[in-house]
Amino acid sequence: MTQLTLSLRDISKSFGGVEVLHQVNLDAVGGEVLALLGENGAGKSTLVKILAGDYTPDGGTIVVDGAESAELNPRSARRLGIRMIHQEFQDAGALTVAENISLGRWPGRGGVISWSRLRRRAEDVLGQMGVDIDPGATVGSLRVGERQIVEIARALADDAQLLILDEPTAALSQQEVDRLFEWVRRLRDRGVCIVYITHRLDEVFELADRVQVLRNGDVALVSATSDVTRRELVEAMVGRDIGEVSRPADLGAPTLGEPLISIRDLEVDDQVAGLSLDVSPGEVVCLYGKLGSGTTQVAEACFGIRRPTRGQLRIGGVEGFPSSPVDAIRRGVGYLPPDRKREGAFMNRTVVENLAAASWSRLSSLGVILARRERSAYDRWSGKLGIKSADPTVQAIANLSGGNQQKVLLARWLERGSNPLVLVEPTRGVDVGARQEIYSAIRALSREGQAVLVVTSDYEEAVQLADRVVVMQRGRQAAEFAGDDVTAQNLTIAAGG
């Protein structure tokens, strides 16, 4: 198998007059995993989109196998064997899983599609990945994690020469991450080049041969993985030392009041059974479970999106299942959904609007939104969460980097002052530095009397954030840990390895 070598030389790229990449170099070499790191908005996605022919750079050259390539577009990139898994899913929701896996490369002859081969290909690749997703289901009906898997399956089903993965594990459980890594290693050994973007440093050391760090559109570091430490990487990314991943020191016993979320024997269809849980003001409780364990359904029940089949739910001081999101919000509940593109963001609207959307009634007087108040809402949170936007009153949220979008949506509920808060994967796609900031913001809120339920499939998140962790496995409550018992090991074992 011939190996592809692709180099970017002195690449620069601007959006609306703001240069986000300044003469960046990147070498993608066959048989190697290159980790691309950097803070939110550092330019990682932009750079790899140039690599995939998705964006045309403003300056610089692209060298393919030693020869300067005039232009790369999605089609020519495909022909070269370049495949990319986008940070924001690019799937066709109205089509089936099988069709998405073969999107643009339908099996068949003379323009006629063989549905049986199409289905078989999907079954094959899904089977090899060891996931149980119906190839005939429409992608729009899948959960985020499942969609992410379909996206990965799409890239794997193909003979890629250069595989770009832009935060592929943000929505995956540990088990799936492990399986993905197996695949990546196997591909690398076959001579495929892999460019891997992530905010999880553990993954870098587990997988990457080489790392490249971007900071504000410049290359801050390029090195063999073996030559750097975690601390050096973080410093190159953030420009300062943020310490090790550990339980925060100040986790004393919080002052608790009446629970704001009180769940008893909750049953949701046949996906959740017998869950009981309390969240009181002043504490952060994590509901930890792997993909498909039913955690999201619990969160959705709390917000009135999904109607439980049985059990009791007392939330925001009111007994009974919320009948709708509006009802839940009236009880004070705030909800950060797991799928920001589908359920969270108003993509073509401005950053400020997106942030303020749940608080308009408070930011307005007599139905008129006061621009000043709306803007100050942004200012309140942009510092605390490190939101980077060139001009928040004008810039569409679609033009923010993925991590910054996530921060804006989190700020939407913080701004509203919702209590209790139900946050599903609050730091999905958020960089290491900002993640610490978000954690301290959440913890500070809880100390001020907020009740916070964090639904997560990231055990590190649970370890760093929670006063208490409830672990779910296959729809059932598997364990509960508090204080010093909240350890990575305990959690992963309880969740079913």
Add this chain to the structure above:
Amino acid sequence: MTTQLDSTATEPVRPARRRRRLPDTAALAVVLVALAIFFSTQSPFYLTPNNLLNILVNAAVIGIIAAPGTLLLVAGQFDLSVGSGAAFIGVVMAWSATQWGIPTAVLLALAAGLVIGMVNGFAVTVLGINALITTLATLAILRGLGQVIAGGQTLLLSGFGDLGNARPFLDIPVPVLILVAVVVVMALVMRFTVFGRSMYAIGANPVAARLAGIRTRTMIFGGFLLSGLAVSVGGLILVSQLGAASPNAAMGLELSVVTAVILGGASLAGGRGTILGTVLGVLILGTLNNGLTLMNIDSFWQDVARGVLLLAAVGFDQLRLRFLSDK
């Protein structure tokens, strides 16, 4: 992709997975049967073979044009120029037949249809003009050109009656045979060809389609071309049936086509829709028109009845969706 223009957009967050056994089109079939039963109790003529054939003949042109119309809507595109296009084709046919004879005229008419498709496709895919604006503009242009060529008059065309009236097979008129052929071919194209599936992908998520290497522009161009071709066939059938070409013919055909396609389950937001659904939509509209005429209802009340029955039919469909959904 949420279907933004559907009212379902205001519906549950997750489109609950529907039971697989009952296809979406089943409810439409029920509506059609219900209408048929209703009208057959109202008029003894409704269920006669002749009348049913009438419905089909009258539905033929709409159906032939609605088939590629479905393909276009599935890709998130529109063609509103079909009505004036069909009239224009008729005029071209009738006018050139007097100049160069019928065979040449037929070729010219078909070519004209392709040119219409090319112009629409070019404006949409190359100039990047919104399909609605493009085809509303060509609607006006074609109506005007047809009038200019015909000098504002109705042009007679004799000796070209077979396409519209002959019954070569089982006493079924040619337009119905053509309708069946077009529908079957388009259904196959949409389900089994790369072209058809690409159109679904483009409609479902144009960005993803482009990134997957689908030639979105070429495909959409092809869709408009097919629509133009269907318009020329429809226009020829019309002129043959009437034995004359009026530049005012087929007024509002575009709205009938869009109504039928949407009624058939396609979504204005793209990615969704089937030929079977469209055919049912066309037949429901045709049945409504025919039945109300048979009932000899006053023309003003016919408008009212048509609107009410349309709402009732779709409302029923919606109820079914709620009833069957898992939520």
Add this chain to the structure above:
Amino acid sequence: MTTQLDSTATEPVRPARRRRRLPDTAALAVVLVALAIFFSTQSPFYLTPNNLLNILVNAAVIGIIAAPGTLLLVAGQFDLSVGSGAAFIGVVMAWSATQWGIPTAVLLALAAGLVIGMVNGFAVTVLGINALITTLATLAILRGLGQVIAGGQTLLLSGFGDLGNARPFLDIPVPVLILVAVVVVMALVMRFTVFGRSMYAIGANPVAARLAGIRTRTMIFGGFLLSGLAVSVGGLILVSQLGAASPNAAMGLELSVVTAVILGGASLAGGRGTILGTVLGVLILGTLNNGLTLMNIDSFWQDVARGVLLLAAVGFDQLRLRFLSDK
């Protein structure tokens, strides 16, 4: 959200941010000015104050109805019943004026507009019927009912000429004043109120809007209500201008409205659009009609010219986008 029905759907992944200094509507303004310059070289009457006022008067009804039409389209909804709605309102007005006098009739007409809005809103938000089908159905129903009430005749209405013709202020006719008021209010509503912003949010992502606690159904219902109200105002102006109410009036008004709104930059997929853009769209269409008439062009060629100029105008807009975009 990608705008699926726009041709831009086949365009770059992310609408690259545009240079801030030039708003989206600037190109439309340029088109309008270019048209004005062109027509003023063609006819010495074009640039007279009287003629410009004529354009405004004739644009008034379309503009008044297109304002809430923009709001609806921004939320991903449609109202195609506006044309027959306006005619129906006129008939209700003229008919009830003969029964109970003008003041009562005005109240009834306004109430009728609200009822139309309620029926559309109910069908879309509660029954969950697609807005296109709903309003095409009410289009037929209202046209029919109007005909029934008027007995197919045009009804005379005297003593109600002020609304359409009086010039209380600076010699500006009332319809123009109302247009300005409606446009200003709607622009403020869309930009600064919770209601307006919510409509944008709903159009941009209905699911996310619901999860952000926005009462999507109530908001959309409100949009249809406003549209109904605007239709009743437009219908009253029409009947006042003509001194008579024809059930056939305002035929095709719905298409003019949609064309103007889309021309003004709103997207069929929702989430995008401004009142300023719509006003420019209305004025461009009005200028086209007026200018072509002043040029004394044959009616058929006018259709052609209108279509071509429409394409040219939007094509120019597209060129600008490409030119300014960062891709």
Add this chain to the structure above:
Amino acid sequence: SPSSTDNGNDAGDGASLKVGYISLGDSVPFVKLVSDSIKAEAEAAGVELLFCDSQLDAAKALACAQNFKTQGVDGIINFQVDETAAESICAAGPDVPVVAIDIHQRPCEKVFVGADNYTAGFIAGEALGTYFQENFDCEYDAFVSMEQPAAGQVNLDRTGGAIEGFESVCGALDDSKYRSVDGGGTIDGGNTTFGDTLTALTGAQRVAVVSLNDDMLLGAFAAARAQGREGAVYGVAQGADPSSFDDIQNNPNWIGDTAYFPERYGELAIPSIISLINGETVPENVFTEHVFIDASNFAEFY
């Protein structure tokens, strides 16, 4: 610009006169012929004719009138759809003489030129009645009136006249045999609705059809042909547009047409408006001739 050469027109020289013409809607074949003849006569008389198409919409006609006011016309030839709206349209236009065509434009109408729709309809219906009397002893299986209700008064006059003309020969219509069908005024509309109607008249051998215009009767015969029943349909229409010439001469079931001679309207309207502008007195009503045209007398007129 028109020269001042006398072209011998009776009404005198129209040079330097500016006349506005509001067309009912050139998309209607009949109207197009009227417009053409008015344009031709205006040119011959050296009149500068400003054209404005009202597209069957009174509101557009109002805009036309405003437009003519702006352009300072000396007179207006008004052919707009709505008699009832005429007062407002008059008020919106300039204070100049107005010639109305086919539809009254009171109060500003000085001369009315054109058809008497009711009479024209009556002539057609009477001829059909006579045909049925002579051939079938006034026996008919069905009587279908092809209408365009949306055309309002014109529809009522024309179809009302036709029905009464038929009744004047064959007596009052049998209600159970009478059907009014909305063909929308177009050939394809006529085709569809008449086709459906004919199906419901299974076995009918003598279907009498009166049509508001030629296009709908053309459509009706096309529908009959498609069902192989053209022999069972006997129709009359109004207009005698060129598209009907073939059928009038060669189709034995197309009994005939009331001719409106639209191509002669200009000869009546243009001299009238010139005279009015010049302050001469002219007759208030200038009616076009209504002649029933059938195969026997076709050659006399065309």
